[in-house]
Amino acid sequence: MSALHIKKGATRHSAYNLRPTFSDVQERHTIAVLVENEPGVLARVIGLFSGRGYNIESLTVAEVDHTGHLSRITIVTTGTPQVIEQIKAQLGRIVPVHEVHDLTVEGASVERELAMLKVVNSGEKRVEALRLADIFRANVVDSTLNSFVFEITGAPDKIDAFADLMRPLGLSELARTGVAALLRGD
């Protein structure tokens, strides 16, 4: 006695397609998390992202309050608005997490990243690299007769742009710290 007749193949959606009614637009958010500086806390945060399939574009962490034993983790992530909300709520559940701030929505914020670039070249290319470094306000922190190590600070896209320019000029190694960010004003 089947009261309701179900047509074969009537269903296009799966039960695990959890978010069809939410916006699909991918957003990039910078999230600052203040955590108790205890062993394993970074593993908890990273495990949350990998375990639930969220993206990490960049993640930085360091102790910021030595007496209060607090560290600040800055995470740049992408996701639909609903995923971003989940990420914040899930971060908030972690017991040693004290505060979660979405710098992207809480007001204007400044983001900075530090990078070091090793450029190996000679002749004209060497001059050109120095000239561009000057324009980008990158500092030379080491040099040999055929290499420079530049240090540059700025928003991630500025560093991307500088690295792109250095590539044809002999960029051989790149190290980036990931983003640190603060809200503007008081």
Next chain:
Amino acid sequence: MTREMTGAKMVVQALKDQGVDTVFGYPGGAVLPIYDEVFLQNDIRHILVRHEQGAVHAAEGYARSTGKPGVVLVTSGPGATNAVTGLTDALMDSIPIVVLTGQVPTFMIGSDAFQEADTVGITRPCTKHNWLVKDTDRLSATIHEAFHVATAGRPGPVLVDIPKDVQFATGSYAGPKPTASHYQPPVKGDMEEITELVAAIEKAKRPVFYTGGGVINSGKAASQLLRELVEATGIPITSTLMGLGAYPASGQHWLGMLGMHGLYEANMAMHDCDLLINIGARFDDRITGRIDAFSPKSKKAHIDIDPSSINKVIKTDIPIVGDVAHVLEDILKVWKARGRKTDAEAIRKWQMQVAEWRKINCLAFTNSEKSIKPQYALQRLEALTKDHDRYITTEVGQHQMWAAQFLGFEDPNRWMTSGGLGTMGYGFPASIGVQMAHPEALVINVAGEASWLMNMQEMGTAVQYRLPVKQFILNNERLGMVRQWQELLHGERYSHSWSEALPDFVKLAEAFGAKGILCKDPADLDDAIMEMLNYDGPVIFDCLVEKHENCFPMIPSGKAHNEMLLGEAETQGVIDTKGSVLV
């Protein structure tokens, strides 16, 4: 008050100060100092299980039937890894559990020492929080914090890993300080949202309460307030598997359980309602079915203590973060202050619609005089035990769903089943934990033969502690739920869904020193059940049931609530390929 003592003594002292009366555990090298202290005292009973998984499930049974945290003590390495399934189970079902594990001494950590495992690493994703204690002076505060975290906010399992040198060393003990922790989840809901919900209740024409395990976890007051609200408004109420008993099954507004194997009237009410009030449930996929067809016409309110549950799956119009009892109290207060209004006429019509759906009699089955139908066995069990002081646990499978459908729960904390993780092997050790907490009560584990075998070693525990737990095995000689899915989804190819070498359960019971009862004729069933009930000791009841019975109603994977299957007819090919990738 601080006192000097060894770490091992601190463990026992901290448990006493937390009011712990029972610990489920299994010793080993890395916890011997603690076991020494357990030996030297009489305030805390230690129950020696036969497998660490059993210890955690027993602690879960204890916790769910008392509302107090369950406590487990196991050794390092294999002791800890054996606890992982139980921890995951408790995490999924939000059960407060404190697991204490021994660890190799701090100076050997990282050296692949004998019975070393990275216990905090392994259990990080399956605990609410965990700690490795490297300093005896930190031990007592950590254990007290562990109890606080396990029980505050959304409850869950926690683990404290204690290296052996920390147990031997002396340090200062500090008693519990409830305010010491920064972890203080708010319990009061936002009054604006609560008022918005009350206004929605006043206007609703087809409202429904959808309640879950959060009502049970919130405590007895929550169930009381829920009952008051339901009776005062006349709003029909359904519940998830986890929430059964919060509202009495005999209550006039009870719709029965909802979801994949829920009742027709409950699922239809969810589908057609105009106001859906989720209280302490989490829109699990067993409940929602196809997301984009889930309760399409309703405004949705969601009360949950965990903000991450809100909008995780279903978009919520009125989100209320808070403890169920606190929020219900405020809802009642506001609703009364505003004049106790509902659209009584509309609700009466809605109740009549529910009555129409109920007439479908979705749990109807064809009984037999030749073989025992599992549904019939549960009907008889219900009839013969419902007036007892009764607690039910289950394993996982068809029998679990039939138990949820055919047994009625009048009070919270009377029904313990593995909902979120669906752990075969849960029910038997859980029944032991329940019986420990309620020595005089009737404790029955409704089991499938396959699930039951997964933790059958706990017969030793039941016999040793004279726990009169009744193992009511609906023996279909099949992995029944797997077989049902294979029938419906995989062209009746029954790949490995039966066991050809089942034990003689009566002899098995006798081998353990318990009583075994075999029943295969429906005519003998009542007498056999009475024999089980009248026997003062653990019983294995081998109830040979119809082998190919399917569990209905069933919402096939990937279908909407109003696309329920009610019986055997037309089940062929109803789950399409998209649906068959789901579990």
